[in-house]
Amino acid sequence: MGRIVAVTNQKGGVGKTTTSVNLGACLAYIGKKVLLVDIDPQGNATSGVGVEKGDVQQCIYDVLVDDVDVKDTIKQSKVENLSIVPATISLAGAEIELVPTISREVRLKKALEKVKDEFDFIIIDCPPSLGLLTINALTASDAVVIPVQCEYYALEGLSQLLSTVRLVQKHLNHDLMIDGVLLTMLDARTNLGIQVIEEVKKYFQDKVYRTIIPRNVRLSEAPSHGEPIIIYDAKSRGAEVYLELAKEVVANG
């Protein structure tokens, strides 16, 4: 049975998509069968694994709003063992269109149940909000990965995220766990990064992954080539750390 993991933080630009794409690709690289599910209307995870949005006929929007079978939307990525359910800008309407529908919070969970057995991991790249799309992701998931950028105000907004997680645990998904908090974009040249690491560890204690993602230019270049880092530059520091993270996530199992 596949493990479903949502990568979430309502703050934008903290490394959710970079982590979804590269954790997914590195899990595939070490032999796991992985499905990446893009539920951000920006569709950056979709293009990040080499799927052209122009080639997408049906996406996660059609699954959530029109009950299209998720199997009919799955595309092979550039990485062996890594498939994707793509998102296009049509998804931007879903947040509002889902409001009056029946069982609006459990639509993604129901859709993924049909494919859960076919994958070892299903990774969901969440949008930067705590709206219905993210609630669907939390309801469908076994665990969450929370990327936190090593910057000023790193902890800002996290109490709101945690209270959303608790609400979902209480009302929609008792089994939801926090797999880990991932420190991202560390600039090792500054003291600020070290301070943030200490602060986040004080708050989340053993929930913080040992792997810390540094700032790495190759990681920021890879998306424009439609390639996860393990394909774009397998020897880069970025590839090394995301492989480390993949192993940690497997060990948390």
Ligand code: ADP
């Ligand atoms: P989110 O999905 O949370 O909005 P992204 O993963 O898209 O965040 O990251 C925001 C920006 O930062 C992107 O341009 C991405 O390429 C860049 N980025 C993310 N992680 C790193 C990193 N470790 N090193 C350098 N650039 C990064």
Ligand code: MG
């Ligand atoms: Mg993103």
